[in-house]
Amino acid sequence: MPYYLEHEKFHVAVDSIIFGYDEEGRKLKVLLLKRNFQPSKGEWSLMGGFLKNDESVDEAAKRILQQLTGLSDVYMEQLYTFGELDRDPGARIISVAYFALIKINASDLELVKNHGATWVPITSVPKLIFDHSAMIDKALKKLQIRARTQPIGFELLPDKFTIPQLQGLYEAIYNKSLDKRNFRRKLLSMDLLEKLEEKEKESSRKGAWYYRFDQKKYEDLLNRGFNFEL
Amino acid sequence: MPYYLEHEKFHVAVDSIIFGYDEEGRKLKVLLLKRNFQPSKGEWSLMGGFLKNDESVDEAAKRILQQLTGLSDVYMEQLYTFGELDRDPGARIISVAYFALIKINASDLELVKNHGATWVPITSVPKLIFDHSAMIDKALKKLQIRARTQPIGFELLPDKFTIPQLQGLYEAIYNKSLDKRNFRRKLLSMDLLEKLEEKEKESSRKGAWYYRFDQKKYEDLLNRGFNFEL
């Protein structure tokens, strides 16, 4: 008999911290849902699900995100594995947490609604079940670190966006206001953005130029050993 | 019947990347062992073991480290969870990887030897089983990042150490040589070290002053919102 068959087996779950950016309110938000099963039915929680035999853990995370949002091909990163004995009072469950960055408007809003899910500002997250609050804390910290070292802000915005919009996003991530001259200068000096011949006219009379993230320029920079830093 | 009982269960393992610093050779090393069981018997691997029902994942990592080194109370950090379908050809196993920083001379050298384990320079790690090479790569990168943002170098050195020793360690971690004037200035300016009235005389005629890491000073700095950076 092979060695490993002697050992115990465990339920393995995946929980996802799904971030989105609300441009109107200029707020960073997370997608929460009300549990419709026991234990803790009716309480707020992260989106999650159980690992299956025929999928890798990464694949499970993607499947679960797609179930809720309809989205595939999304920025996802493994966050941490939560393995305390009593983290779920119902049973021993090991949970691998992921965080995802999505464009809210690209998601299937009906599907989200049907799951009883809601976008909640990161600054006013209610009490969550189990250790899900700790998961969000950890995810936010990691997002803040990532945002300094990789151009992931663009994952949260539409393909076309203005500099003031992008600044609003970073202000929401760091929860502090930034100097717009310094922000613009640093950002443009990285040579990652392509300026479009089109203005956004909703939020000001003057209008702000649209830009687009240039994936190719970014890859060129990486290959030359560049280190993104905001 | 509770919801979760419908789902599949999995073997969960813990694998540890154990770092140590060899002062004589000025090399960063990892502890590897020859597997004495199937599959892949006789090949090189990391230290690992299976999770048990009565312990958290963190506790399992500590237990496994202690089995090999005799050490408890060691710097350990969860690294990443490896969950590919075919990562272990023998069976579906989810592995939670940890990395540990230990003082080689404080470990139980007999115990290590009896496990068939060997300290191998990070620069010449042989081919390892499964995805263990990827684990080491990831661990080294994380160590390099941590070493810039937290004073964890001290975990790898004896309680008393000299500045040149500490510099040698950082050079081994980053695999590049550092300027000793800049290194010393930055380090001392952080006000983390206590100078002892004693010199190390083995490695030079002049002798180098011993220092000690001052945990209390470090905590004071953290509370004042200090950010360690080398």
Added chain:
DNA sequence: CCAAAAGTGTTCATCGTACACCCATGT
């Protein structure tokens, strides 16, 4: 013409980096 947001330059302090010589001592 005015309100409201977009856009633009300069100065200063700080920090990282490069660099060369003297010191202490055991043999």
Added chain:
DNA sequence: ACATGGGTGTACGATGAACACTTTTGG
């Protein structure tokens, strides 16, 4: 006296942070 590693200071460029006014245009 000399070889070996320990210990010290300075100058320069780059980077981050602070700061106020002009531009555009819809109403």
